[in-house]
Amino acid sequence: MSTDHGHADPDPVTDHVHENSWSANLEKPEHAEDRAMLLEQAVEAVEHTADGYHVNLVTHGDHGHPSTYLFSALESAFGEDVEWEYVEQCGCGGHVTRVSIPE
Numbered sequence: 001m002s003t004d005h006g007h008a009d010p011d012p013v014t015d016h017v018h019e020n021s022w023s024a025n026l027e028k029p030e031h032a033e034d035r036a037m038l039l040e041q042a043v044e045a046v047e048h049t050a051d052g053y054h055v056n057l058v059t060h061g062d063h064g065h066p067s068t069y070l071f072s073a074l075e076s077a078f079g080e081d082v083e084w085e086y087v088e089q090c091g092c093g094g095h096v097t098r099v100s101i102p103e
Contacts, residue, residue: 013041014048022049023056027094032062039073045099046074046082052103061093070097 013024024045031038042057049055059066066086074084087096 013045017048017050018053018055019050021053021055023058023096025058027058027060027090027092032060035063035069038063039070042070042073043077046078046101049099049101051101054098054100056087057097057099058090059095059097061089061095066095066097074099 013026014022024042026038026041026045031041038059042059045055045057057066057070059070063069071084074082082099082101084097084099087098089095
């Protein structure tokens with residue numbers, strides 16, 4: 001008997017383009033265990049946000065402040081095409097970064 005224990009491809013953070021502002025939950029246990037997956041899904045969340053809106057990337061606290069890893073990934077993926085700002089640390093230890101997509 002073979003069991004997977006969640007090691008298959010992770011569920012996507014979203015499956016459609018959001019034509020509103022929304023939040024992407026990137027603080028599940030699998031995000032704590034895999035920073036590369038967290039970054040991949042953060043980029044996907046931004047890509048799935050329509051022009052003129054923003055997505056709040058809620059990242060797992062185990063990775064520390066997003067300025068140490070997330071901001072550089074956003075810069076690499078989008079350059080100056082999007083704007084981001086640190087919003088706050090959640091009571092649970094996670095961090096919120098707002099990424100705005102200009103019209």
